[in-house]
Amino acid sequence: MAKISSPLALLFIILFSITINHFHVVSSKTWCIATLTATNAQLQANINFGCSQGVDCRPIRPGGSCFIPNTLVNHASFVMNSYYQSHGRTNQACSFKNTGTFAATDPSFGRCVYAS
Numbered sequence: 001m002a003k004i005s006s007p008l009a010l011l012f013i014i015l016f017s018i019t020i021n022h023f024h025v026v027s028s029k030t031w032c033i034a035t036l037t038a039t040n041a042q043l044q045a046n047i048n049f050g051c052s053q054g055v056d057c058r059p060i061r062p063g064g065s066c067f068i069p070n071t072l073v074n075h076a077s078f079v080m081n082s083y084y085q086s087h088g089r090t091n092q093a094c095s096f097k098n099t100g101t102f103a104a105t106d107p108s109f110g111r112c113v114y115a116s
Contacts (some may be wrong), residue, residue: 030103031102032080032083032093032100033100034076034096035099035101042096043075044072046080047076049096053087054086055083056082057079059078060074060079078112080096081115085116
């Protein structure tokens with residue numbers, strides 16, 4: 001077996017340490033968002049439900065950090081995720097009568113920060 005010199009071994013360890021820090025680790029975080037097939041009536045019902053259950057809906061109101069874009073799917077997704085995160089992150093908490101789905105990528109954008 002070939003011997004590796006001490007400086008070469010040290011260089012290998014340093015390079016390995018730098019490389020390992022650049023590997024992406026799979027996140028266990030999930031977010032709940034609206035499905036693209038949900039109707040406007042379903043999205044509005046999800047917003048109404050979430051806001052009536054203690055979700056802070058101020059961010060989706062005019063002037064709020066998640067008001068723009070002013071679309072039902074974006075507003076509903078924010079509310080649905082807030083409800084999901086505050087109600088145990090269970091499958092049931094993201095169901096919303098089958099109009100909720102899971103995202104593995106953070107849906108936050110600009111000033112609009114989704115809870116995780």
